[in-house]
Amino acid sequence: MSRLIELKGITKGYDGETVLNGIDLYIRDKEFVTLLGPSGCGKTTTLRLIGGFESPDEGTILFDGQDITDLPPHKRQVNTIFQRYALFPHLNVYENIAFALRMKRVPVEGEDGEAEGKVRTRKLTREEIDERVQRMLALVSLKGFEKRNVTSLSGGQQQRVAIARSLINEPRVLLLDEPLAALDLKLRKDMQKELKDIQKATNITFIYVTHDQEEALSMSDTVVVMQNGIIQQIGTPTDIYNEPKNAFVADFIGESNIVDGFMPCDYTVKLNGLTFPCVDGGFAPGEPVDVVIRPEDIDIVTPDKSRLRGTITACTFKGVHYEYIVDVSGFKWMIQSTDFVETGSVIGLSIDPDAFHIMHKSEFSGMFGDYSTFSDEMDELSNPIPEDGEDEEDGDGE
Ligand SMILES: Nc1ncnc2c1ncn2[C@@H]1O[C@H](COP(=O)(O)OP(=O)(O)O)[C@@H](O)[C@H]1O
Numbered sequence: 001m002s003r004l005i006e007l008k009g010i011t012k013g014y015d016g017e018t019v020l021n022g023i024d025l026y027i028r029d030k031e032f033v034t035l036l037g038p039s040g041c042g043k044t045t046t047l048r049l050i051g052g053f054e055s056p057d058e059g060t061i062l063f064d065g066q067d068i069t070d071l072p073p074h075k076r077q078v079n080t081i082f083q084r085y086a087l088f089p090h091l092n093v094y095e096n097i098a099f100a101l102r103m104k105r106v107p108v109e110g111e112d113g114e115a116e117g118k119v120r121t122r123k124l125t126r127e128e129i130d131e132r133v134q135r136m137l138a139l140v141s142l143k144g145f146e147k148r149n150v151t152s153l154s155g156g157q158q159q160r161v162a163i164a165r166s167l168i169n170e171p172r173v174l175l176l177d178e179p180l181a182a183l184d185l186k187l188r189k190d191m192q193k194e195l196k197d198i199q200k201a202t203n204i205t206f207i208y209v210t211h212d213q214e215e216a217l218s219m220s221d222t223v224v225v226m227q228n229g230i231i232q233q234i235g236t237p238t239d240i241y242n243e244p245k246n247a248f249v250a251d252f253i254g255e256s257n258i259v260d261g262f263m264p265c266d267y268t269v270k271l272n273g274l275t276f277p278c279v280d281g282g283f284a285p286g287e288p289v290d291v292v293i294r295p296e297d298i299d300i301v302t303p304d305k306s307r308l309r310g311t312i313t314a315c316t317f318k319g320v321h322y323e324y325i326v327d328v329s330g331f332k333w334m335i336q337s338t339d340f341v342e343t344g345s346v347i348g349l350s351i352d353p354d355a356f357h358i359m360h361k362s363e364f365s366g367m368f369g370d371y372s373t374f375s376d377e378m379d380e381l382s383n384p385i386p387e388d389g390e391d392e393e394d395g396d397g398e
Pocket residue numbers: 014015019037038039040041042043044045046396398
C-alpha cells in the first residue's frame with residue numbers, strides 16, 4: 001500500500017500554547033487509521049489539519065506526494081464527519097444523501113472542448129443520482145428508508161445517513177471525529193463493526209479519532225497513540241497492546257500493572273527484590289526499567305508456589321472473571337482471574353516469562369500502573385459517555 005497522506009514535522013499552537021509538537025505520520029491508501037488519546041491531546045487538531053480547516057505553524061502535508069498544506073478543504077479529496085454532524089432536517093433520507101450529487105457537475109463526454117482549455121460540464125441525470133444513492137442506501141443498510149424524515153430516525157440511523165452522505169462523492173479519504181461518541185454502548189459496538197465493513201467495502205481510507213481504546217483496537221489497521229501533542233506510538237492494535245513503548249501507552253491501552261524494575265542482564269528482570277526470567281533483551285546491564293504485567297497474565301497460586309506474594313484487598317465480579325486488587329509490598333496490583341478467592345487471603349502470583357513486558361524509563365515512569373486509587377467510579381468519571389442524543393456540548397469536548 002502506498003503512502004496517501006504524509007504529515008511532516010507538523011507543529012501547531014493556539015495563543016502561545018503548543019497543541020501539536022512535531023507530528024510525523026504517514027497514512028497508507030485504503031488503510032483504517034485511528035488517532036487515539038485522551039481529551040485535549042491534539043487529535044481533532046490533527047484531523048482538521050488533514051481536512052484543511054486549519055493550517056500548521058510549521059511542517060508540510062502531502063497528499064499523493066503533492067504538497068497540499070495550503071490547499072483549501074473543498075479542493076482536497078477528503079470528506080469529514082464531525083463529532084457533531086448535522087443532517088438537513090427539512091430533507092428526507094434520500095435527499096440528504098443525494099444532496100452533494102445535486103450540486104455536482106461533471107465534464108460532458110464526447111466533446112472536444114478540452115482542446116481549447118474549456119471543459120463543458122453538466123449536472124448528473126436523475127438516473128445517475130438514483131443509482132448512486134441506492135448503492136449508498138444498501139451500503140449503510142437503510143434501504144426502504146428513502147422517504148423517511150431524518151428527524152424521525154434513531155441516533156444510529158441518523159449516523160448511517162451521515163456516513164452515506166459523506167461517502168456519496170467517493171472521497172479518497174474520510175475523516176471521522178468521534179462519530180459514535182453520542183451513541184449508547186450496544187449501538188456503538190454495532191456501528192463500529194458496520195463502519196469497519198463499510199471501509200472494507202468501499203476501499204476508502206478512514207482516519208478515525210477516538211479516546212476509546214477498545215474502539216481503536218477493534219476497528220483499526222493502525223493505531224496512533226497521542227499524548228501532549230506528541231505521537232507516543234504507531235502500530236497495529238496487537239503491537240500497541242503487547243509491546244507498549246512507554247508507561248503512558250501501557251496504561252492507556254487496557255489495564256496494566258507497571259512496576260519498577262531493572263535488568264541485571266538480557267532475559268532476566270528483577271522486581272520486588274526477586275529475579276524472574278523474561279523474553280526481552282537489549283537493555284544496558286543494570287538498566288532501570290518499567291515492567292508491564294497485564295492483569296490477565298497473572299495466575300493466582302497458593303503462597304508456597306511463588307516467591308511473589310500479596311494480599312487480596314478487593315474483589316469485583318465482572319461477569320466473565322473476577323477482578324482483584326492485590327497488595328504486594330505496598331504496591332497495588334490488578335489481577336483478573338476466573339478463580340474465586342476470599343478478600344483478605346494471601347496468594348502467590350505466578351507470571352510466565354513472556355508476560356513481562358520491559359520498557360525503557362520515560363517521562364511517564366512512576367505516573368501509572370499502581371491500583372491504589374483504583375475504582376470503577378473513578379474510571380467512569382475520567383471516561384464519560386455523553387448522554388444519548390444528538391446534541392452533546394460543543395465541538396471537541398469529550
Ligand atoms: N481553535 C482553538 N483555539 C484555541 N485552542 C484550541 C483550539 N482548538 C483546540 N484548542 C486546544 O488545543 C488542545 C487540543 O485540542 P484538540 O485537538 O481538540 O484535542 P482532542 O481532539 O484530542 O481532544 C486543547 O487544549 C484545546 O483546548
